[in-house]
Structure formats: C-alpha cells, structure tokens
Amino acid sequence: MTLPNLITDPNTLAGLSHDEAEWAPAGTPWAAFRPESTSDVQDAVKHCAANNIPIVPRGAGTGLxxxxxxxxGCLVLDLSRMNRIVEIDADNLLAVVQPGVVNDDLKKAVAAQGLWYPPDPASSPWSTIGGNVATNAGGLCCLKYGVTRDYVLGLEVVMGGPVEYGTAVRLGRRTNKGVAGYDLTSLLVGSEGTLGVVTEITLRLRPAARxxxxVVGAFTSLVDAGGAVALCTRRGLQPAALELIDRACLxxxxxxxHLGxxxxxxxxxxxxxxxxxxxxGLVAAFTDAGAVWTERSTDSTEAEALFAARRLAYPALERLGPLLTEDVCVPRSAVPAMLARVEEIGARHGVRIATIAHAGDGNLHPLLITPPGDDNARIAAQAAFADIIDAALALGGTVTGEHGVGLLKRDGMIRELGPDVCAVQNAVKHTLDPLTLFNPGKA
Structure with a gap:
C-alpha cells in the first residue's frame, strides 16, 4: 500500500514540522500528507503501522x-483540509465538524442560527477545532462557561492497539446525557494526538450569549491586581471573563x-x-482591592474597545523579540503570590517578563521576552521558565492550564504527576498505541 500525493519538498516540510513554541526541538519528517476524509486518515495510519513510521497530527500549527x-522520519498528518462543518442541529444544540474547521468560522456559522460555541482561545481566528480538542483549549470565556472538554459530546477517531491500526471508532454520544461505558471521549480530549487521530467532533452548543x-480596573501594583482577583472569588462573583494585563503588556x-x-x-x-x-459587584471589588480607577462600559462597542488591549497584547509583544510562553495555572487564592513570584524570578534571572492572564481561573501566561539571537538571554529565559513551573507547583498549581504538555512541559508534567500516575498514564498509552506511532514523545 502506498499513499498518494505525499509532500516531500524540504521547504514545505520545514514549515509543517513545528508549531509556535519558541525553542522547542523539531525533527525532520519523512513526508507530509493532507487527508480530506476519514478514509484518507485510515489509509495513512495503516501504511504507517505497516512500515513503523511515526505519525504527528497537525492542525493550524498555532500551538505553544x-x-x-x-x-x-515521521509522517506529518496535516488535517487542515478536513475543514467541513458537517451539521448544525439547532433543535438539539449541537454541531458536527471535521478537525480542520477554524474556531472562529464555527462561531460565525452557529451565530447565524442564534447559537454560540463558547471556547475562545486567543488563537481562535486561526486555530482549529481539532487542535483545540488536542489541548483542551480554554480562552477568555472559560471562567464561567468551561473549556473545550465541556463541549465535546463525541468523537470519531482513527486508532490502533485493541483494534487494528487504521480502524475508525466512534466515541461518546449525541444525547445530552449518557453514561454507557468508560468516558473515552474525555480521555481523548487533551491527549495531544498521542492516542489516535481525531477525524470528526460532535460539539455541544449554547443559545446566543447574553x-x-x-468593567475595567487599573492598579499601581501587580500584586494588588491579583488581590482583586482573589477578592472577587471570595465574594462569589462570577463574571463571564476576568483578564489581567501587566505594565509590560500595556x-x-x-x-x-497608541490606545491612550x-x-x-x-x-x-x-x-x-x-x-x-x-x-x-466587580466595581466594588476592584475598588476595595486598591484600584486607582474603575470604568464600566455603556454599550457593546465601548466594551469591545476596552478589551482591545487584551487582544493585542500577544502580537504587540511578538514585535519585541522571541517569546517563550508559559501557561501555568494556580488556585485562584494563590494568584497574588504567583504574580509576586513571577516578578521575583524575572528580576533574579535578568529576564523581561510580561504577564497576561485568565486571572479569574488562575491561569497565568508569563511571556518571557528575549532579544533576537542572544544565546545568553535565551539560556536565562529557559531557566526562568523552569523556575516559574516550580513556583506554580509549590503553590498547588499545574504546569499547563490550556496549551498542553507537548515538549516544553514534559519534565514539569512528570514532577507534577509523580511516578505512580505517570505509570498509569504510560499504561494507557501502551494499551491504545502499542507501536508508539501516534505523536511519540509528547504529553
């Protein structure tokens, strides 16, 4: 069996061989393949299993x-051409999509029918639903409305292990409730392509957003802003989003x-x-925590303008040099302490760190900025990156809230989970992928 239309051009392969993670190692693929259907994926997996070729699934490559x-020597499986919205079922509040559908394109399609798909990672204009499923992506709205896993009802996955490699299985359901068998759908969400290749996703929808x-609050101290987040939690406030931007980002x-x-x-x-x-309640909490001023929007246009700085932060910082991006998550009460530790780590290593955060759920994104081509700065940033992970774990947190383990967080994941849990995780991997074909070395 051979695969048609393989991509072997070195320049094209180089562009398909990595995501946006700064300084994460990338190997040289044997080839790339752009399937257009589940049967194409099945053929690719069967071919790779017969020839012991690793498979690395890929969406839009926006991962961090x-x-x-x-x-x-791997086959990069570029799923971007599997980009069809198969069905939108307004009566049952669900959609069925292929993995290459872009997040924002799905949002627009369901909005036309008065519906809403809440998960909204910052990369939503470019990232795909398949990639969002792979990392269990979150975003601004996940504080109140949940992350990708909360919206995945079912999956079609091409797998191996207990079944013949290349077999397409359907996991989950279309019903609102269902507990038949183990929750294999949730197991696959967040597995980063290490257990099989997702070829179709059934998603829960909601009625259009209210x-x-x-509400905006300005603070003269990063730690005071963290204190305001903790105060909101203590008072039982549940905003749809609660985001933090530090001075470097602003x-x-x-x-x-030049937003003023x-x-x-x-x-x-x-x-x-x-x-x-x-x-x-938010205005009162911000004020009581030490905000020097607060402001509340009076219409939707003004509301979006106030959020403009948050949306522009990452691309604005990218202009300054390579960014090593963290996504540690800590208990919400520990946000002030974690922000203080990030400041201390940056000062100790001489690394410029800008922080944006989904502060309401404790998910921080310290962005470590380095001058282009400066090896000493890169080494210092990598050391600071490791210290931030250690600080998050010491505060009862996790190494990744939504970006996934990938390559950059493997050591941290092992420290977080411990040997017993890692042994269980490895047993699941070995059972479902005994040939270690699916995205080896990740998660």
Missing amino acids: SGGANAVD PQAT QAVEDWK IEPGTEAMLLARAETAEDAD
Missing part, C-alpha cells in the same frame, strides 16, 4: 508547547497602537459581566 512538532458589560500595546493607556498603570483587570448586579 511543541505538541505538533515533528520527530525524525449582552455583556465590561506598554507594548501602547507603543504599537494611562502611564503609571502597573496592571489592568478587565471583566465581562452579564448583569448590572455583577458589574456593580
């Missing part, structure tokens, strides 16, 4: 952990887009409230 990076007001956005961000603001919190009562 090296999860889609090639290993030497109108939201935006300055990068201001230098680039006030000097002297060391951190800004942005929250989305769905009721006037929630908005009042």
